[in-house]
Amino acid sequence: MFWLNNAHAGNTFMPPQASNFAESVDSLYGFLWYASLISCILVIGGFVYFAIKYKRKTENDQTAYIAHNTTLEFLWSFIPFVVFLVVFAWGWKIFYDMKRAPENALEIHVVGQKWNWDFLYKSGKKQTSEFTVPVNTPIKLIMSSRDVLHSFYVPAFRIKQDVIPGRYTSLWFTATKEGRFNVFCTEYCGTGHSSMLAHVNVVSMSEYEEWLANDPYKGLSMVEVGQKIYQSRCIACHNLTAEKKIGPGFKGLFASNKTFTDGTTGVANEAYIRESILMPNAKKSVGYENAVMTSFQGQLSEDEIAGTVEFIKTLK
Ligand SMILES: [Cu+2]
CATH class of the missing domain: 1.10.760.10 (Cytochrome c-like domain)
Structure with missing residues (x-):
């Protein structure tokens, strides 16, 4: 797809593809985009063509009597029906995969609040507005909120999930690229909503282990x-x-x-x-x-x- 060719690194249209879900979500998105483009050209093109071709030319022009056309009616119903079924099955498959975290996933608790994100590791380590994960390792986020509804969104991973007070929701992903990626809150949660930013740092397993063992304030005044x-x-x-x-x-x-x-x-x-x-x-x-x-x-x-x-x- 023309704007996705370079999407591995990210471009004007799309963030980089940095998780196991990114490519499949983008492919489905591309299919939807092209299906919509083709439908749009057919419908608007046909509309303009007929409007010009069958324009009323004289006062005495009479509209022909057309009852119906079974073949045409079948095609314009059946083709979209098939397209919709394809979108449903394809979307369902991705959704199914997204909802089932592997058993061995590394678990991190995420707590949202006005207006930042906390990340709690099982070792007792805690980070705010930033978290670190190893590359090529399934990660499961167990999420809740201290106050109102928030939504945890990592565009480069193509994952998003509401975060709700008094309830756990979860997300999982495998980061496929090392780097630093944006996390946004995508549920309007008050005055500071647009400042509710965080980052995910994807590093190698050895860097991750070193980071996990490290005192974040070592050597700081x-x-x-x-x-x-x-x-x-x-x-x-x-x-x-x-x-x-x-x-x-x-x-x-x-x-x-x-x-x-x-x-x-x-x-x-x-x-x-x-x-x-x-x-x-x-x-x-x-x-x-x-x-x-x-x-x-x-x-x-x-x-x-x-x-x-x-x-x-x-x-x-
Ligand atoms: Cu929020």
């Missing part, structure tokens, strides 16, 4: 740890400038004077920032009455909270 947390956790709602996004911008936040909705005032010190991360609704600032923030209680370790506080302190 507290501020650098905080910066990582900011990139994965805070960026959807907080600017690094002083400008308001969904929550307040972080620049100049530390040591600033705050007025709260209950009329009290306070200084944004370490204790205040910590409290705001763990209990966002404990003290609401004037101007942010309707701002929503979910608690990070149990999601960030003490080291990560301390790093975040130290990072915010550097933004003067």
Whole structure:
């Protein structure tokens, strides 16, 4: 197919084909596209041709009496019927394969929330807004949400699945190419929906094992740890400038004077920032009455909270 020829690497029309499902989904999509193109040419072409050929030429032109044509009627019903059956069977086959993860698949839990994705590995390792998988290995994602409906979508893998609070849904894939691919939320989930981005890193098995054994914060200073947390956790709602996004911008936040909705005032010190991360609704600032923030209680370790506080302190 003309725009898919180069699709292995991705092009203007399609993302790269980076999973076991990509080629079959694209082939079906190509078939649908060509079937629609041919139908469109036949219908619109016929329409224009007949409109010109049988245009009423004089006032006395009479429309011929045509009852019906069995052969034609059979063909224009039967051919589309066959095409639809082919699409159904082909789509069903792909869907069936997508719904059945191999027994030996490597399992990763995915938790969506406003507005980022958490990835939990069985080793206890946890990543946010980014996850790492080995190439050519079946991976099963077991997914849920902490708040509202989200949808987990990896365009390069051609897989998508709703993520629902109070329920597990799953997806599986085998990544066939090493690289870094986009993950999007494709279910409108509130103000920060378009910032609900993540990446999947596909690496070799040996790199994966090394990554899994590694402490993600090894050799990083507290501020650098905080910066990582900011990139994965805070960026959807907080600017690094002083400008308001969904929550307040972080620049100049530390040591600033705050007025709260209950009329009290306070200084944004370490204790205040910590409290705001763990209990966002404990003290609401004037101007942010309707701002929503979910608690990070149990999601960030003490080291990560301390790093975040130290990072915010550097933004003067
Ligand atoms: Cu979402």
